Amino acid sequence: MTPVPLRDVMVREYVGLSEGDDLREAVGLMRANDADAAVVLRGDEPVGLLTARTVLDCVADGGVDDASVGEAMDDPPASLRPEATLADAADALRRGETDHLLVVDGSGILGIVGARDLTAVSRTEVETVPEPGTQERDAVPDDRMNGDADRFSEQSVCEVCGGLAGALTNVNGQLVCADCQDV
Numbered sequence: 001m002t003p004v005p006l007r008d009v010m011v012r013e014y015v016g017l018s019e020g021d022d023l024r025e026a027v028g029l030m031r032a033n034d035a036d037a038a039v040v041l042r043g044d045e046p047v048g049l050l051t052a053r054t055v056l057d058c059v060a061d062g063g064v065d066d067a068s069v070g071e072a073m074d075d076p077p078a079s080l081r082p083e084a085t086l087a088d089a090a091d092a093l094r095r096g097e098t099d100h101l102l103v104v105d106g107s108g109i110l111g112i113v114g115a116r117d118l119t120a121v122s123r124t125e126v127e128t129v130p131e132p133g134t135q136e137r138d139a140v141p142d143d144r145m146n147g148d149a150d151r152f153s154e155q156s157v158c159e160v161c162g163g164l165a166g167a168l169t170n171v172n173g174q175l176v177c178a179d180c181q182d183v
Contacts, residue, residue: 006089007082009121010103010111016041017050019070026069027055037100037114040073044108048073049100079104082111086121089113090155094164115164119157 015038017026030038030050040048050073058064058072078092079102092101099115155164158177165177 003085003087004121005082006080006084006086006101006103006113007110009086009117010082010113011117012111014039014109014112017069018042019047019068019073021069023055023058023064023067023069023072026050027064036116037112038069039102039109039112040069040076046076046079046102046109048075049077049098050074051098051100074098077101079109080113081105086118087155089118090157090164093118093157094155099162115157115162119159119162 015030015033015035017029017038017040019040019042026038030036036052038050039046040050048070050069054072054074055064058067064072074097077098077100078096080088080092082103082105084103089101093099093115101113102109103111103113155166156168156175157163158165158168158180159174160176160180163177163179168175168177169181170176171181
């Protein structure tokens with residue numbers, strides 16, 4: 001199987017914000033565009049990432065009444081080139097503290113890739129074959145796996161928590177990690 005480059009799965013139309021934007025208006029813009037993340041820019045330079053998680057953290061810390069995007073954003077996520085593969089993206093997500101990556105080249109940001117994007121592709125392109133002895137409880141093994149371990153990447157994204165795992169199990173039609181099998 002040919003490795004899938006990020007240019008084939010990235011979201012090219014992303015929401016861009018500035019640090020001084022009103023947080024409530026930014027959330028409205030994200031909802032209107034059905035975006036789970038927005039890139040915070042200073043000119044053409046990414047300086048942060050706003051996600052539902054960062055907005056919730058801001059609410060928990062005291063609210064969003066007069067908050068700006070700059071007060072709620074995280075640092076910018078890691079970036080990869082468009083020719084990087086899904087396996088490269090999975091590794092970068094595993095190492096980072098965000099569920100998103102920027103896809104960049106010499107001209108700037110080309111798009112954004114989230115763990116959900118990888119999950120959608122991984123279901124058809126790069127499913128993980130569980131290592132022997134890693135299945136737990138009474139979960140039913142995924143019958144789509146054919147045992148050809150060389151065809152699959154080493155990590156996949158859990159459909160419940162979005163985390164990366166070396167082995168996933170089919171539970172009620174979802175591929176889930178060992179931690180989420182009881183959820």
